[in-house]
Amino acid sequence: MKVYMLKRILFSIFSLAVVVMIVMLLVYSLIDRKVIFQTDDIWNKKFLNDRTAYEYSQYEKFGYMTTTNYGAYLKDIYKDVEDYENDARYKEDKNAVKKKFTFLESDGISAFIDKYGYLQMDKFDSFLFNYYTEKKTKRVNEINKRIKEIENTKEPASEDEKRRLGNELAALKAELPVLQKQLDERNYDSDSQYVKDHELIKEVDVFLENESVRGFVEKYTAQGYKISYLEPVKYSNGKDKPGGSGQLYAIKERFVLWRLWDYVKGLITVETTNDVNDPNLTDRYIRFENDPNGWFAVVGSGTQHKYLLYFDDRFPFIHQNFIHLNLGVSHTRYRGEEITNVITTPQGSMKNKNIIAANGEIINTSINVHSVKYSQTAEVGEELKNMFADNYTSYQYNFDGLSRIENSFVCGIISTILAYLLGLPLGILMARQKEKFIDHLGNVYIIFIMAVPSLAYIFMFAVIGTTVFKLPYSFANSTRTIFGTQTKLLGYFLPIISLTLPSIGGLMKWMRRYMIDQMNSDYVKFARSQGLSEGEIYRTHISRNAMIYIVHGIPGAILGSLTGAIITERVYGLPGVGNLLTEAINRHDNAIIVACTVFYTTLSIISLILGDLLLAKYDPRISLSSSKGGGR
Amino acid sequence: MNENEKDVKIENEDDLFVPISQDMIQSEKIIAPRYSYWKSVFRIFFKKKINIFLIALFVLIFLIAFIGPIFAPYVYEENVNLLAAQHLSPSKALAFFKDKPELGPSIKWILGTGHIGNSIFYGIISSARTSLLLSTICAAINMVIGILLGAVWGYSKKFDAVMLVIYNIIANVPYLLLIMVLVYVIGSGFWSFVFALTVTGWLGIAYFFRTQVMIIRDREYSLASRCLGTPIPRVIGKNILPFLTSVIVTILATELPSYISFEVYLSYLGAGLSASIPSIGRMISQAQTGFTQYPWEFWPPVLVAAAITIILYLLGQNLADASDPRTHM
Numbered sequence: 001m002k003v004y005m006l007k008r009i010l011f012s013i014f015s016l017a018v019v020v021m022i023v024m025l026l027v028y029s030l031i032d033r034k035v036i037f038q039t040d041d042i043w044n045k046k047f048l049n050d051r052t053a054y055e056y057s058q059y060e061k062f063g064y065m066t067t068t069n070y071g072a073y074l075k076d077i078y079k080d081v082e083d084y085e086n087d088a089r090y091k092e093d094k095n096a097v098k099k100k101f102t103f104l105e106s107d108g109i110s111a112f113i114d115k116y117g118y119l120q121m122d123k124f125d126s127f128l129f130n131y132y133t134e135k136k137t138k139r140v141n142e143i144n145k146r147i148k149e150i151e152n153t154k155e156p157a158s159e160d161e162k163r164r165l166g167n168e169l170a171a172l173k174a175e176l177p178v179l180q181k182q183l184d185e186r187n188y189d190s191d192s193q194y195v196k197d198h199e200l201i202k203e204v205d206v207f208l209e210n211e212s213v214r215g216f217v218e219k220y221t222a223q224g225y226k227i228s229y230l231e232p233v234k235y236s237n238g239k240d241k242p243g244g245s246g247q248l249y250a251i252k253e254r255f256v257l258w259r260l261w262d263y264v265k266g267l268i269t270v271e272t273t274n275d276v277n278d279p280n281l282t283d284r285y286i287r288f289e290n291d292p293n294g295w296f297a298v299v300g301s302g303t304q305h306k307y308l309l310y311f312d313d314r315f316p317f318i319h320q321n322f323i324h325l326n327l328g329v330s331h332t333r334y335r336g337e338e339i340t341n342v343i344t345t346p347q348g349s350m351k352n353k354n355i356i357a358a359n360g361e362i363i364n365t366s367i368n369v370h371s372v373k374y375s376q377t378a379e380v381g382e383e384l385k386n387m388f389a390d391n392y393t394s395y396q397y398n399f400d401g402l403s404r405i406e407n408s409f410v411c412g413i414i415s416t417i418l419a420y421l422l423g424l425p426l427g428i429l430m431a432r433q434k435e436k437f438i439d440h441l442g443n444v445y446i447i448f449i450m451a452v453p454s455l456a457y458i459f460m461f462a463v464i465g466t467t468v469f470k471l472p473y474s475f476a477n478s479t480r481t482i483f484g485t486q487t488k489l490l491g492y493f494l495p496i497i498s499l500t501l502p503s504i505g506g507l508m509k510w511m512r513r514y515m516i517d518q519m520n521s522d523y524v525k526f527a528r529s530q531g532l533s534e535g536e537i538y539r540t541h542i543s544r545n546a547m548i549y550i551v552h553g554i555p556g557a558i559l560g561s562l563t564g565a566i567i568t569e570r571v572y573g574l575p576g577v578g579n580l581l582t583e584a585i586n587r588h589d590n591a592i593i594v595a596c597t598v599f600y601t602t603l604s605i606i607s608l609i610l611g612d613l614l615l616a617k618y619d620p621r622i623s624l625s626s627s628k629g630g631g632r
Numbered sequence: 633m634n635e636n637e638k639d640v641k642i643e644n645e646d647d648l649f650v651p652i653s654q655d656m657i658q659s660e661k662i663i664a665p666r667y668s669y670w671k672s673v674f675r676i677f678f679k680k681k682i683n684i685f686l687i688a689l690f691v692l693i694f695l696i697a698f699i700g701p702i703f704a705p706y707v708y709e710e711n712v713n714l715l716a717a718q719h720l721s722p723s724k725a726l727a728f729f730k731d732k733p734e735l736g737p738s739i740k741w742i743l744g745t746g747h748i749g750n751s752i753f754y755g756i757i758s759s760a761r762t763s764l765l766l767s768t769i770c771a772a773i774n775m776v777i778g779i780l781l782g783a784v785w786g787y788s789k790k791f792d793a794v795m796l797v798i799y800n801i802i803a804n805v806p807y808l809l810l811i812m813v814l815v816y817v818i819g820s821g822f823w824s825f826v827f828a829l830t831v832t833g834w835l836g837i838a839y840f841f842r843t844q845v846m847i848i849r850d851r852e853y854s855l856a857s858r859c860l861g862t863p864i865p866r867v868i869g870k871n872i873l874p875f876l877t878s879v880i881v882t883i884l885a886t887e888l889p890s891y892i893s894f895e896v897y898l899s900y901l902g903a904g905l906s907a908s909i910p911s912i913g914r915m916i917s918q919a920q921t922g923f924t925q926y927p928w929e930f931w932p933p934v935l936v937a938a939a940i941t942i943i944l945y946l947l948g949q950n951l952a953d954a955s956d957p958r959t960h961m
Contacts, residue, residue: 011800015800015801015804016804018801019801019804019805022805023805023809023813026813026814026817027813027817030817030818031816031817447942447945447946448942450886450889450945451889451893451938451941451942451944451945451946452893452937452938452941452942453892453893453896453897453916453934453937453938453941454893454897455896455897455900455916455917455920455934456896456916456934456937456938459920459923459930459934463924566808566901567897567900567901570900570901571920581808581809581812582812582901582902582903585812585813585816585902585903586902593809593813596809597805597806597809600806600809601804601805601806604804604806605804
């Protein structure tokens, strides 16, 4: 059993990794990466080289590639020089890439640099010769094809057309022998572009003459980067066009396995007393302390958060900051926010509370004292000075609403419980009343739920709920005063109902089916012959056996409510986690897509394992490990 | 007549009871009515009058959906410049288009107009065609691959070991996530949509079918066949698949309508078919924002989708019941 579980968990981790890799491959490799700029206003406001530079920085954020630029490299070199910004040498180095170099305008040279980089100039002659041979051969074929096409054309429609075709034919026929001669003699010196390319390549040497530029190119070429020089684009008077100043970048594509490894490596972090990098902080510890705003707390110094374990009045009342899950950072949907925070941060409006400050004063404030993080220099406004005794001053606020995942979970768990409480007895009732009125009525309901698109009946529930029962339709407008307090409680009613009713249908269907299957078993006939009452047979014999099949899905139903309900949340505007994935896909937020994959897949794996364990616990005949015959 | 009969002597001709001849060969034969499986299936199926009604209804919808667009061509953006034609209720639309016969016959406006003056009625006809095509094609592909692979998967133990690993990995990818990412990656044309729905859609069917095949593979009569040296394809084809006809029909009954619902679902999430293809999902998702204000835009496509799915589901269930040999008594 233990070996089986170990194997299974290892396989689960393996399959999780494979799944995440598949999704990363799909998202990062198959989709044209330019789509991330479709809805980007900043991108629209940038031009020429600035736009390319912005694209590089975004690609790096999204995890496509790693980039460095020349400016950062220069700063690194000159960091020991006092006031380097005004240093003449620094200025000269900095402007080295802003001079007018135009070598990339030539196709031959850009193709060469794409292939060999900046440093292998000895290969240039042979490369250029081959490049032009290929180009000219292609052109010859093209011309031959076009000539044939024109000659085969039937009588042209108009005189103009005829003249145009005649001119084209003459031009082509004049071009052909020149090309042919060049190719035959293997000498392209008569091609002005070829000669010009040879002139232009010298510019590369001039470009690399600057020591810093050369250093940059050599350093990053050696590390496997590709050097991307964005040539200055100038007006004829020599001034840069907007966004057209020259820039130098080194870029390296990220390989999917490394991306996966980096992701997995950073997935879980544990806070230690060495987290804070501040030489002035000498007193580092983790200890129990009496917490004036709670009960007691585990307090750290040198850790990122001050309160590592604490109690407060918010569900689930005990909170921890030891272990953090880093699912990545959202880029477009929630600009720059950590996805874990997006999911777990409470929403709603700020809530004021009386708290006891560090100096013993009672303050009415919306600041969450337990959320404080270390800041290097404690900068706090005057009125809050007495609240914090140490450098842990970077705080967050208290909100009165639930977080996204709590919203989803509350709705999900209540509807799951309701569905099991109602669906199972109804299924049993249908089986007992087989082929009678209640059974037929139940079947109509089941068919309705099974066959009608879920979107349709959710809207139907919404219409009935709002018109007949006067329940609030949208969650945002559901604030009502109940027993003197403002609450959004009513807003949860319709989502929960919309989640419960369909699951009841599914449970009824399966419970009825399994009950009927069991009803003809021999043990039922035997129990009946022993004189047990029908109620007893149904209660203690049939339904227990039928439950075996139901039990397996329970962990999945409970954990599944953490993933939220996509349509329900969208229809009622409930801020939950269900819409995270669809929003991310619509906004091209790769990080959220990967995070959702990790989250959903982990939950589904855990619920499968828990389901199997529960099944084995409920029905002792079932053995999970494949060794037959018991014993071991 | 044969020799045995002649041997019997009649001793007393006046006797009331005449001993009949004993036919040794005939007595070896078991007399039973001729049984044809499919005939019995359809006999049971058509015994229920509701099935005839459902088939008639389905044929009607099918004909309207496939022949209708010839006579009622749906052009989504035809009235895009006619601002006054937007969101017209059926009665208003009929009045509005009464003096504009060049824009179409009055039946075109019988269900009102949508958000850019598009005809709801023609839209539904064209959308129903898309939905029916999509569900038939996807169900056909998934069923054929799923059943063939499932049969081999259930029968061959070596194949089983390999496929289980693949299944355990791919089954962990949330289906919705996979489809949305695929649609996001390969685009939302009709055929790429079909690809997204079928690329792993067969896996669930194959897995379900594998379990069914395994149960029957180990039955005594299959074992006997194998002992007698019947080749595996013949065992699968003759011993196992006929037994699973009702299972196949049951899968079909749930598969066919599910794609229609799924298309609606995906369109609502913004991952549906592209805008140029008329589809029920798109109509519903476009109308859902104003479903209390303009109910004539929302409910007709919903009702059509519901009608098609319910008919397909009921027909499938009843056919599955009829194809179970135990009901043929």
